[in-house]
Amino acid sequence: MLRRALLKRCPLCGAGRLFTGWFRMKERCPGCGYRFEREEGFFLGAYVINLAIAQGMVILLAVVPLIVRLAGDPDASIAPFIVGGVIGAVVAPMIFYPWSKTIWSAFDLMLRPVSVEEPADKR
Numbered sequence: 001m002l003r004r005a006l007l008k009r010c011p012l013c014g015a016g017r018l019f020t021g022w023f024r025m026k027e028r029c030p031g032c033g034y035r036f037e038r039e040e041g042f043f044l045g046a047y048v049i050n051l052a053i054a055q056g057m058v059i060l061l062a063v064v065p066l067i068v069r070l071a072g073d074p075d076a077s078i079a080p081f082i083v084g085g086v087i088g089a090v091v092a093p094m095i096f097y098p099w100s101k102t103i104w105s106a107f108d109l110m111l112r113p114v115s116v117e118e119p120a121d122k123r
């Protein structure tokens, strides 16, 4: 399931074309009809994944390089590290957005498999 999600595919059946645009996910899988938003607020988990990615990218692109650079030269400019921080905080989450949704769907399906109690969501 996680491998399918990493390929931006349906974690349940592996079908592709889940997005109509970079930021717009279809309501249901075109392959199996699985409804991605299983409950209201479902994609809060995707937001958390994306936030963690953004924080990690800021640490990798700005904080750690800044510490290393300032340790060697305390008078060095911090401008490149600010640019790195903006890339990590703003650009990286936008790039990673579709994967955050498919990965969250995969995590949710691993923890809560589709059950008979939600037959309307299976099509």
Ligand SMILES: [Zn+2]
Pocket: 010, 011, 012, 013, 014, 015, 029, 030, 031, 032, 033, 034
């Ligand atoms: Zn599917």
